[in-house]
Amino acid sequence: MTDTLTASASPAQSPAPVYTVPQERRVVTAIPGPKSEELQHRRLASVSAGVSSTLPVYITKANGAILVDVDGNQFIDLGAGIGVTTIGHTDSSVVEAAAGQVKDFIHTLFTITPYEEYVRVAELLAEHTPGDFPKKSVLINSGAEAVENGVKIARKYTGRRAVAVLDHAYHGRTNLTMAMNYKAMPYATGYGPLAGDVYHAPSSYPYHDGLSGAEAADRTITYLEKVVGATDLACLVVEPIQGEGGFMVPADGYLPALQEWCTANGVVMIADEIQSGMARTGAYYASEHFGWIPDLVLTAKGIAGGLPLAAVTGRADIMDASQPGGLGGTFGGNPVACAAAIAVFESIERNNLLAEGKRIEAALTSSLEQLKTKYDIIGDIRGRGAMIAIELVQPGTGDTTKEPNQAAVTAIAKFAAKNGVLLLTAGTYGNVLRFLPSLAVSDELIVDAMSVIDDALASL
Numbered sequence: 143m144t145d146t147l148t149a150s151a152s153p154a155q156s157p158a159p160v161y162t163v164p165q166e167r168r169v170v171t172a173i174p175g176p177k178s179e180e181l182q183h184r185r186l187a188s189v190s191a192g193v194s195s196t197l198p199v200y201i202t203k204a205n206g207a208i209l210v211d212v213d214g215n216q217f218i219d220l221g222a223g224i225g226v227t228t229i230g231h232t233d234s235s236v237v238e239a240a241a242g243q244v245k246d247f248i249h250t251l252f253t254i255t256p257y258e259e260y261v262r263v264a265e266l267l268a269e270h271t272p273g274d275f276p277k278k279s280v281l282i283n284s285g286a287e288a289v290e291n292g293v294k295i296a297r298k299y300t301g302r303r304a305v306a307v308l309d310h311a312y313h314g315r316t317n318l319t320m321a322m323n324y325k326a327m328p329y330a331t332g333y334g335p336l337a338g339d340v341y342h343a344p345s346s347y348p349y350h351d352g353l354s355g356a357e358a359a360d361r362t363i364t365y366l367e368k369v370v371g372a373t374d375l376a377c378l379v380v381e382p383i384q385g386e387g388g389f390m391v392p393a394d395g396y397l398p399a400l401q402e403w404c405t406a407n408g409v410v411m412i413a414d415e416i417q418s419g420m421a422r423t424g425a426y427y428a429s430e431h432f433g434w435i436p437d438l439v440l441t442a443k444g445i446a447g448g449l450p451l452a453a454v455t456g457r458a459d460i461m462d463a464s465q466p467g468g469l470g471g472t473f474g475g476n477p478v479a480c481a482a483a484i485a486v487f488e489s490i491e492r493n494n495l496l497a498e499g500k501r502i503e504a505a506l507t508s509s510l511e512q513l514k515t516k517y518d519i520i521g522d523i524r525g526r527g528a529m530i531a532i533e534l535v536q537p538g539t540g541d542t543t544k545e546p547n548q549a550a551v552t553a554i555a556k557f558a559a560k561n562g563v564l565l566l567t568a569g570t571y572g573n574v575l576r577f578l579p580s581l582a583v584s585d586e587l588i589v590d591a592m593s594v595i596d597d598a599l600a601s602l
């Protein structure tokens with residue numbers, strides 16, 4: 143009795159996404175093409191040299207997992223604006239929510255006259271961040287601002303001064319956060335004096351240190367106790383999977399052991415989930431993979447489908463230690479960004495996007511495992527969900543010294559770009575290729591992108 147029409151309209155099936163750009167790679171000019179070259183010329187005359195671009199092709203349209211440039215080339219986007227357009231470029235629910243909000247009102251300033259959208263985002267964050275205790279949030283504009291506020295809130299709550307981070311960390315480009323990054327170049331070099339009282343503790347990097355989670359935690363805690371002193375430490379800020387550092391996945395037990403030590407010593411432990419959060423890794427927050435329940439969680443990048451929004455969320459008593467007026471900012475929790483964020487949370491639920499993260503992890507890692515058997519410069523494959531990386535080493539050093547191979551990373555990213563695949567690099571030594579696609583990327587696009595990377599590796 144069911145004809146094809148009613149079968150395809152069955153309520154059990156979620157509707158197939160409708161794309162406004164065909165989900166395919168298409169290279170029709172040299173990369174960059176002539177129109178991009180022309181824009182690049184204008185840009186060099188008008189934009190600060192301090193702002194760089196990975197791939198100077200100028201984008202006119204983006205949808206799903208595809209970027210379209212001014213010359214008509216279509217790129218498979220494996221970067222998603224560094225994990226921002228997590229549910230896909232110009233997802234229709236985000237576009238509609240933001241457009242509707244623009245018509246109603248664009249700005250009032252929550253700290254003058256509030257609105258429901260801000261409150262709803264705070265409720266959704268309380269619901270979806272790890273931990274089953276009363277939580278509160280503050281909304282701001284950027285990841286670095288979330289880190290700054292997390293540190294402020296922890297200092298106010300503890301009455302202590304020192305801030306600790308881990309080796310290979312990245313936390314932003316503002317004055318405080320540039321002191322919290324591992325790499326001086328390009329983030330801090332020449333921009334000093336840097337903020338004081340920031341301490342860099344050893345991390346867990348299993349591929350290189352070979353330590354168990356307990357051993358690595360011991361090493362970190364020893365540093366904190368000896369070099370900083372627990373009673374002066376306000377907070378320890380940690381990315382559960384390090385982003386710019388190269389997607390290092392800590393050894394089992396490492397993060398819970400640090401949290402236990404922090405709790406016992408009155409230190410606020412903060413998860414910087416700016417890159418790893420918002421359903422990117424097959425869980426709402428990557429901390430969940432490690433059994434870590436942080437005191438405070440920082441959200442940014444993927445929260446609002448591409449609109450600028452960030453948050454600090456955590457234990458209500460810590461969040462409430464700040465005096466009225468101490469937190470906020472003119473654009474923080476902008477209603478259009480909040481409306482988009484609500485649509486992102488709804489889309490994650492409606493379209494079961496946590497499962498999409500797991501699908502992408504399986505597709506990426508199985509392709510990369512195959513490449514690893516062919517090319518011995520692939521030393522390590524790691525990550526979770528749609529946050530997977532490979533670390534490239536010098537030939538023959540994968541089981542011994544694991545010498546970084548930045549030249550291969552650069553060459554592969556360049557080859558991929560010329561062939562319509564946008565691929566990001568990472569790693570303290572520029573030795574990591576990271577795959578950070580949107581959850582809208584299909585298995586077919588992943589296979590196609592991987593064939594380009596196979597060709598790139600073969601061409602080295």
Ligand SMILES: *Cc1c(COP(=O)(O)O)cnc(C)c1O
Pocket residue numbers: 284285286287289312313314315381385386414415416417418442443
């Ligand atoms: C991107 C990033 C930041 C900084 O966010 P901005 O929005 O660029 O200021 C901080 N921490 C991590 C882990 C990030 O990936």
